Amino acid sequence: MIIYGTALLAVCHLLGILSGDLLGHALGVKSNVGGVGIAMLLLMTSRFYLHRSGWLSATSESGVHYWGALYIPVVVAMAMQQNVVAALRGGPVALIAAVGSVVLCGLCVSFINRMEPEIEQPTEGE
Template sequence: MIIYGVGLLALCTLVGVVAGDLLGILFGVKSNVGGVGIAMILLIFIRIWMDKRGLMTIETEKGVVFWGAMYIPIVVAMAAQQNVISAISSGHMAIFAAIASVIVCTLVIAALSHYKKGTPLPKEDEFTHAELGGKAHG
């Protein structure tokens, strides 16, 4: 059922918004700093954690997959509501937040790409052979 995914999404969103507000207070910005991104990363890590421990039932998996696909439009809508003028007027803080977010995203993507490193990619000739339906192309 999709409701299980909604529960995880709601939990991650609440934690992300609170963490983003706290970061905003810490950095002296009157805005949420990265709360939506924190929520998205938290959703990914909770899904991986549940999957490793066998806690991810089929219903929960379907809900998480559905809401994972819906999360990008939600992120765009929530980010559109943020006070961009306030962030830019703080000058050095906007630049710091941009650089820090790029570094964190790069590190998370690198870590996630190494997560499933054991699955080899098909070689180019195997891919072409399978793509042509097993027929040789001359």
């Protein structure tokens, strides 16, 4: 049943967000701390165990894959509701601070990734 996959995804999502909120509360922060990340870890773990015990049929899996595939359209919809007008009105302080941090972080990403050992063989397993 396709709904099993989607329900598994939903349960992981909710548990993750809940833990993130609780973690934020425990740390005294007014925000969710890594809820989505925790949900992702939960989904990866439950997939691993359900797969091993053979409880996850291909049809159930497609209930998750569908939402994963909808990711890009969702991002496009997200882009459509950014406050672009305010971003452009922010003036030089906002622009320079944003450009500066993006450039600096980009340099760091490039630097760290150049240190990555070249053991990445395209092992197209599975």
